[in-house]
Amino acid sequence: MFEAAELGRKISREEFDAMAPVLRTELLDLQQRLREADFPVIIVFGGVDGAGKNETANLLNEWMDPRWIVTRAYGRPSDEEADRPEYWRYWRDLPPKGKIGMFLSSWYHRPLLDRVHGVISVPEMDEMLERIVHFEKALADEGALIIKFWMHLSEKAQKKRLKKLEDDPLTAWQVTEVDWQHFKMYDKFVGTAERLIRHTSKGHAQWHLVEGADPRYRSAVVLNTLKEAILKHFDEREAVKKVAAELKKPAKSKKIEKPKALASQPSILSSLDMTQTVEGEEYNRQIQEQRGRLSQLYRKAKERGVSTVLVFEGWDAAGKGGTIRRMTNALNARDYQVIPIAAPTEEERAQHYLWRFWRHLSRAGRVTIFDRSWYGRVLVERVEGFCTEEAWRRAYGEINDFEEQIVEAGHVLCKFWLHITAEEQLARFNQRSEIEYKKWKLTDEDWRNREKWDVYEAAVNDMVEKTSTGLAPWTLVEANSKSLARVKVLRTVCDSLEAALRKKRG
Known part of the structure; x- marks a missing residue:
C-alpha cells in the first residue's frame, strides 16, 4: 500500500509559485460558498511523525480564512474529558455546517498507538476501528464531507526529516524523544497503519495517501484534493x-386494489396493565423509602465517579415533570442537571442531531436528566415529517451506538417511557385547562398530537422494539397512576445504581 506512495515526486518552486495564486483564489471562493452550505467539511490528518501534518494544517489556515476553520489536536484526555465517554471531546469539537474542521491526532491516534505498543490485540483494534467507521458514517449520512489524508515517509526519508527539524533551532522543539522512539518502531507503525487504513477507508470517508518528503508536492496534492472533493460534494448535495424534491411531488393517481385488512396485533404498549395503582399511606411509605435509598446511592456513586443518565419520554401529560421533581428532591442541586429538550436552536440545527445530547453529558459522579431526548428523531421527527424516512430508520442504529458508548464509559443509563391511555390523557388535558397554574402546559400542539395518537403509538412500539438493548433497556411505566409511576421510576433508578456500584466494587 505505502510502496505506491513512495514515488519520490517533487514540484519545483517555480511550478508551485505558478499554480499557487489560482489555487488559493479557488479555495477562498469555495470557502465563501461553503458558508451558505448545508454541510460541514471534516479534514483528518494522520501519518508518520515528521511527514508534514502540522505544516499542512498551518498552510490551510494561512491560505484560507481561519475564522471559518476549526483546528483541533488531541493529546492525553484532560480530567474533564476522561470523566466522559471517549468520543465526547470529538463530538464537542465538530464544525457546524458551513465551516471546515481540521483534526490532528484524532480518533485514530489511540487505536494506532495502543496496537503498536501491544496494549490491545488485533481484534480489539478492529473493534475500535469499527466504532470509528460508525462514527464517520453517522456524520456522512447527515451530509458531512469527510476527507482523510495519510502523510507517509519512507524510513530513510523520515530519519532525514526528523534530523533536519532537530538541527534547526527554530524547529528543534517539534522533535521529541517519543518521535525517535517511534522511528525505531517504524515497521510496526507501517504494518499497523496499513491495517487501519484498509479497515476505515470507506466510500463515505476515504483515505488519501500523500507522499510527505517534498513540502511543495505534499501541499499541492492536499490543496487540490480538498478543492476537488468540495466541488464534487456540492454537486452530490x-x-x-x-x-428529494421529486419524491415530494404528488404521485399520479392510479387505481389501487385495497388490501385485505389484517387482524390487529397486540403491541408492546397494549400489553401493559394500566389498572395498577398505589395510593394513600402505602404510596407515602414507598416514595419516602425509595427517595431515601436514592439519596444514599447517588452519594456513593458520586464518591466512586459513577455518572447517571436518565431519559424520560412519554405522552403529553403523562407526568414526566412531576416524576422528575420527586426524584431531584432526593439529590443535591449541585450534582444534577435537568435538560429540557424542545425544537433545536439555530446552533443545534447546524450540527448532527446527536451533537446537542453529547455536549450535555456530565462529568463523573453527576446525574443528567433528559426531559425528552434523542428519541425525538424516531418519534416527533418521524411522525411530523421533519426528517426523511431513511434518516429516522438509520437513527435506531445510531442511537444504539450512542447509548452503548455511554454505558461502556461506566455511566448508569435508565430510559423510561411513561405510558397513559388516550382516555386518561383527555381527562388530564381537561383538568389542566381548568387550573390556572397549569393552563400554560396545555398548547394547541398537544391537541394536534392527540389526533395522531395511533401513528405515534406505532412509532413508540417501533422505538422500544429496536432500541431496548441488553445494555440500555427501556422501562415501560404504567402512568395512569401518577403515584405508581413515581415509585416505579425511583425504584428502577435505585436498582440500576446498586447494580453498577456492586460491579464497580467487584
Missing part, C-alpha cells in the same frame, strides 16, 4: 435535493 444538489443531486440529493433534486431527488
Whole structure:
C-alpha cells in the first residue's frame, strides 16, 4: 500500500509559485460558498511523525480564512474529558455546517498507538476501528464531507526529516524523544497503519495517501484534493435535493386494489396493565423509602465517579415533570442537571442531531436528566415529517451506538417511557385547562398530537422494539397512576445504581 506512495515526486518552486495564486483564489471562493452550505467539511490528518501534518494544517489556515476553520489536536484526555465517554471531546469539537474542521491526532491516534505498543490485540483494534467507521458514517449520512489524508515517509526519508527539524533551532522543539522512539518502531507503525487504513477507508470517508518528503508536492496534492472533493460534494448535495424534491411531488393517481385488512396485533404498549395503582399511606411509605435509598446511592456513586443518565419520554401529560421533581428532591442541586429538550436552536440545527445530547453529558459522579431526548428523531421527527424516512430508520442504529458508548464509559443509563391511555390523557388535558397554574402546559400542539395518537403509538412500539438493548433497556411505566409511576421510576433508578456500584466494587 505505502510502496505506491513512495514515488519520490517533487514540484519545483517555480511550478508551485505558478499554480499557487489560482489555487488559493479557488479555495477562498469555495470557502465563501461553503458558508451558505448545508454541510460541514471534516479534514483528518494522520501519518508518520515528521511527514508534514502540522505544516499542512498551518498552510490551510494561512491560505484560507481561519475564522471559518476549526483546528483541533488531541493529546492525553484532560480530567474533564476522561470523566466522559471517549468520543465526547470529538463530538464537542465538530464544525457546524458551513465551516471546515481540521483534526490532528484524532480518533485514530489511540487505536494506532495502543496496537503498536501491544496494549490491545488485533481484534480489539478492529473493534475500535469499527466504532470509528460508525462514527464517520453517522456524520456522512447527515451530509458531512469527510476527507482523510495519510502523510507517509519512507524510513530513510523520515530519519532525514526528523534530523533536519532537530538541527534547526527554530524547529528543534517539534522533535521529541517519543518521535525517535517511534522511528525505531517504524515497521510496526507501517504494518499497523496499513491495517487501519484498509479497515476505515470507506466510500463515505476515504483515505488519501500523500507522499510527505517534498513540502511543495505534499501541499499541492492536499490543496487540490480538498478543492476537488468540495466541488464534487456540492454537486452530490444538489443531486440529493433534486431527488428529494421529486419524491415530494404528488404521485399520479392510479387505481389501487385495497388490501385485505389484517387482524390487529397486540403491541408492546397494549400489553401493559394500566389498572395498577398505589395510593394513600402505602404510596407515602414507598416514595419516602425509595427517595431515601436514592439519596444514599447517588452519594456513593458520586464518591466512586459513577455518572447517571436518565431519559424520560412519554405522552403529553403523562407526568414526566412531576416524576422528575420527586426524584431531584432526593439529590443535591449541585450534582444534577435537568435538560429540557424542545425544537433545536439555530446552533443545534447546524450540527448532527446527536451533537446537542453529547455536549450535555456530565462529568463523573453527576446525574443528567433528559426531559425528552434523542428519541425525538424516531418519534416527533418521524411522525411530523421533519426528517426523511431513511434518516429516522438509520437513527435506531445510531442511537444504539450512542447509548452503548455511554454505558461502556461506566455511566448508569435508565430510559423510561411513561405510558397513559388516550382516555386518561383527555381527562388530564381537561383538568389542566381548568387550573390556572397549569393552563400554560396545555398548547394547541398537544391537541394536534392527540389526533395522531395511533401513528405515534406505532412509532413508540417501533422505538422500544429496536432500541431496548441488553445494555440500555427501556422501562415501560404504567402512568395512569401518577403515584405508581413515581415509585416505579425511583425504584428502577435505585436498582440500576446498586447494580453498577456492586460491579464497580467487584
